[in-house]
Amino acid sequence: MVSPSAEVRVDRLIAEVENLTCQVKQLIELTPQRNKVWLRPSEIATLVGVTYRQIARYREQGIFKVDSYRFNGNRYEYHNVRALADFESRKGGYEK
Numbered sequence: 283m284v285s286p287s288a289e290v291r292v293d294r295l296i297a298e299v300e301n302l303t304c305q306v307k308q309l310i311e312l313t314p315q316r317n318k319v320w321l322r323p324s325e326i327a328t329l330v331g332v333t334y335r336q337i338a339r340y341r342e343q344g345i346f347k348v349d350s351y352r353f354n355g356n357r358y359e360y361h362n363v364r365a366l367a368d369f370e371s372r373k374g375g376y377e378k
Contacts, residue, residue: 320361
């Protein structure tokens with residue numbers, strides 16, 4: 283028979299493994315591919331941990347420099363390296 287405290291530990295370990303599995307899947311999904319230079323607002327938002335609407339606010343506030351984004355068709359796209367550098371160098375540092 284397994285003690286109740288052992289069952290609790292096993293349940294916690296299972297929950298932690300499931301959480302880490304979700305995080306790894308998200309990282310794999312969000313890792314920019316070599317040929318994907320321009321990211322959609324939702325993709326860059328997920329990378330930096332904000333909403334896609336906040337990305338638009340940052341663009342409107344000038345946090346993203348003009349060469350870090352472009353208007354393509356009917357939406358903005360963000361350069362995968364320059365936009366992240368702009369985000370990380372803004373006043374207040376990195377949010378998470």
